[in-house]
Amino acid sequence: MSRNICVCQEFLSDAHKRQIEDTAKAAGFSVRFFALEQQAQAAEYLQSCEILYAHSPELLRAAPASLQWYCCSFAGVDPYCKNDGIFKNPACLLTNSSGAYGVTISEHLLMVTIMLLRRMPEYEAIVQNHGWSNQLAVRSIIGSEFTILGTGNIGTTFAQKAKLLGAGKIIGVSRSGKSRDAVYDEMYSFDHLDEILPKTQILVMALPGTPETIGIMTKARIGMLSPASLLINVGRGTAIDQSALVDALNAGQLGGAALDVMTPEPLPKDDPLWSARNLILTPHVSGNMTLGYTCDKTVSMFCEDLENYAAGRPLKHLVDRARGY
Amino acid sequence: MSRNICVCQEFLSDAHKRQIEDTAKAAGFSVRFFALEQQAQAAEYLQSCEILYAHSPELLRAAPASLQWYCCSFAGVDPYCKNDGIFKNPACLLTNSSGAYGVTISEHLLMVTIMLLRRMPEYEAIVQNHGWSNQLAVRSIIGSEFTILGTGNIGTTFAQKAKLLGAGKIIGVSRSGKSRDAVYDEMYSFDHLDEILPKTQILVMALPGTPETIGIMTKARIGMLSPASLLINVGRGTAIDQSALVDALNAGQLGGAALDVMTPEPLPKDDPLWSARNLILTPHVSGNMTLGYTCDKTVSMFCEDLENYAAGRPLKHLVDRARGY
Numbered sequence: 001m002s003r004n005i006c007v008c009q010e011f012l013s014d015a016h017k018r019q020i021e022d023t024a025k026a027a028g029f030s031v032r033f034f035a036l037e038q039q040a041q042a043a044e045y046l047q048s049c050e051i052l053y054a055h056s057p058e059l060l061r062a063a064p065a066s067l068q069w070y071c072c073s074f075a076g077v078d079p080y081c082k083n084d085g086i087f088k089n090p091a092c093l094l095t096n097s098s099g100a101y102g103v104t105i106s107e108h109l110l111m112v113t114i115m116l117l118r119r120m121p122e123y124e125a126i127v128q129n130h131g132w133s134n135q136l137a138v139r140s141i142i143g144s145e146f147t148i149l150g151t152g153n154i155g156t157t158f159a160q161k162a163k164l165l166g167a168g169k170i171i172g173v174s175r176s177g178k179s180r181d182a183v184y185d186e187m188y189s190f191d192h193l194d195e196i197l198p199k200t201q202i203l204v205m206a207l208p209g210t211p212e213t214i215g216i217m218t219k220a221r222i223g224m225l226s227p228a229s230l231l232i233n234v235g236r237g238t239a240i241d242q243s244a245l246v247d248a249l250n251a252g253q254l255g256g257a258a259l260d261v262m263t264p265e266p267l268p269k270d271d272p273l274w275s276a277r278n279l280i281l282t283p284h285v286s287g288n289m290t291l292g293y294t295c296d297k298t299v300s301m302f303c304e305d306l307e308n309y310a311a312g313r314p315l316k317h318l319v320d321r322a323r324g325y
Numbered sequence: 326m327s328r329n330i331c332v333c334q335e336f337l338s339d340a341h342k343r344q345i346e347d348t349a350k351a352a353g354f355s356v357r358f359f360a361l362e363q364q365a366q367a368a369e370y371l372q373s374c375e376i377l378y379a380h381s382p383e384l385l386r387a388a389p390a391s392l393q394w395y396c397c398s399f400a401g402v403d404p405y406c407k408n409d410g411i412f413k414n415p416a417c418l419l420t421n422s423s424g425a426y427g428v429t430i431s432e433h434l435l436m437v438t439i440m441l442l443r444r445m446p447e448y449e450a451i452v453q454n455h456g457w458s459n460q461l462a463v464r465s466i467i468g469s470e471f472t473i474l475g476t477g478n479i480g481t482t483f484a485q486k487a488k489l490l491g492a493g494k495i496i497g498v499s500r501s502g503k504s505r506d507a508v509y510d511e512m513y514s515f516d517h518l519d520e521i522l523p524k525t526q527i528l529v530m531a532l533p534g535t536p537e538t539i540g541i542m543t544k545a546r547i548g549m550l551s552p553a554s555l556l557i558n559v560g561r562g563t564a565i566d567q568s569a570l571v572d573a574l575n576a577g578q579l580g581g582a583a584l585d586v587m588t589p590e591p592l593p594k595d596d597p598l599w600s601a602r603n604l605i606l607t608p609h610v611s612g613n614m615t616l617g618y619t620c621d622k623t624v625s626m627f628c629e630d631l632e633n634y635a636a637g638r639p640l641k642h643l644v645d646r647a648r649g650y
Contacts, residue, residue, distance in 0.1 A: 108443060111439035111443060114435060127599070127606050130594045132592065138616050165432075165489070266457030288463065
């Protein structure tokens with residue numbers, strides 16, 4: 001019986017397809033590619049497949065119990081870790097593409113950090129009004145202190161860039177309270193958040209969506225941040241009490257915020273978030289698949305693990321489905 | 326007769342004033358401070374002064390023929406280099422504060438560069454409309470090539486940061502075609518611009534306003550830039566044929582632009598620049614005097630040269646009034 005791989009992605013170039021085909025062939029697999037709009041055909045082919053490379057909960061639900069490995073091309077895999085029967089095969093391996101998004105999302109983070117430090121939401125309002133006023137007090141990355149909540153590839157890549165640009169102390173906060181990266185001047189686990197937030201200047205949130213991170217920024221914790229502080233989130237919207245954040249921004253209890261993720265997505269047309277004060281909103285763009293580097297890296301990570309899989313070695317990008325990342 | 330210094334600045338803290346007073350005293354000078362709105366009183370005191378530290382052409386015009394040194398707290402000194410009799414004493418020394426603005430303006434440059442690479446003008450329009458669309462193709466600083474037109478402190482500080490963040494080839498273009506900074510992969514003089522512009526991905530202009538730079542980006546040269554290229558200007562608005570730039574942006578002949586300087590300033594309410602396509606306009610904010618670092622550095626530079634002046638040494642930040650910087 002042939003060993004088959006079903007690939008359903010929108011971003012693959014011809015070179016990416018050749019790379020996957022060559023790796024599959026060497027590993028003894030056949031591969032077929034489907035565009036996002038060919039989901040029905042993909043689901044049909046999937047019935048004979050051992051491996052699925054996609055980013056679709058719907059397609060995964062259509063997979064047979066014989067599926068052995070699902071590789072998700074996204075970094076966030078919360079839709080697949082809910083223990084809600086999405087895997088017919090309970091032993092099916094799940095890998096993600098954490099590591100592919102650090103480059104693009106860290107540049108987004110750098111952009112919104114400087115925009116907030118340099119008062120761009122206010123300047124943009126002045127310019128829209130064809131006004132001329134230029135004495136708002138700006139701040140610099142140099143010497144600014146960061147609290148990175150979520151010290152995976154995304155948070156750490158950003159921290160490294162901030163340090164290169166002269167940032168002051170960088171505190172990392174993660175589930176384990178540990179990081180191997182020397183960029184962090186101090187590391188803490190989640191249960192130290194209440195001590196850290198009152199001293200935080202710039203809070204950068206890059207957390208996966210897990211039971212431990214959902215709602216981690218409660219109303220009380222948002223209230224611990226100082227009026228000059230900035231809050232930036234590129235992880236999951238569920239991490240923040242969003243209506244408390246809107247209230248805090250509108251009351252001037254925070255210096256500003258930038259959200260690339262929110263709840264729900266898409267955000268309803270009449271949500272109060274759209275008009276919150278000093279808020280930079282972007283429609284979940286920070287890790288989109290239009291950057292060549294991200295696509296190349298994602299494909300390379302899949303191919304690397306395909307070689308591991310075929311050789312019977314452990315998969316490098318394996319997700320702990322109970323932990324959620 | 327006492328030797329006097331007139332200081333007319335809006336940004337000085339008490340610590341800055343003490344620093345200037347202490348330096349002046351050690352050098353055998355008296356100093357008096359005036360706020361911007363005390364220009365009349367400043368002009369009166371100025372009649373007995375040897376040194377003026379300010380950023381006001383009007384005040385300089387009021388200075389006596391006995392003024393020996395005018396230190397301008399700005400980097401751009403084009404208003405003082407027109408040979409229009411603004412100096413009653415033709416031998417009066419002119420220094421500027423070039424070197425104080427690299428930090429703040431390079432962060433502005435980084436911000437607008439990433440905003441343009443990541444399509445923020447378009448995303449901001451989507452968000453203003455409460456829309457949800459996130460598949461615009463973005464680009465990264467990593468591998469992007471820069472042409473830095475004007476390789477002084479501002480252009481070079483930015484080039485160094487871009488390189489730290491993974492930029493590709495960085496070409497410097499200056500009057501002399503020379504730079505001591507290793508950040509430039511290639512250096513050219515102005516007369517090579519026509520060869521460089523067609524290959525330019527991101528053009529960063531940080532030129533002083535001199536007879537050689539006024540109008541340097543002619544309509545023809547704007548036309549040499551490719552449709553994917555970006556144009557950023559933090560030097561002087563006079564460097565660009567502004568109406569040709571508006572036309573090029575609106576016709577999609579350029580990928581985007583960011584102007585912090587323009588002509589005239591303030592920009593008239595009905596100027597077509599306000600509504601040009603893919604343009605980030607800021608009201609000359611990139612080097613404002615609200616950042617502590619900039620103020621500290623400016624004051625230190627004045628004090629350093631005050632010691633030089635008193636000791637009869639050459640001034641470090643001397644401007645060549647004929648050259649214009």
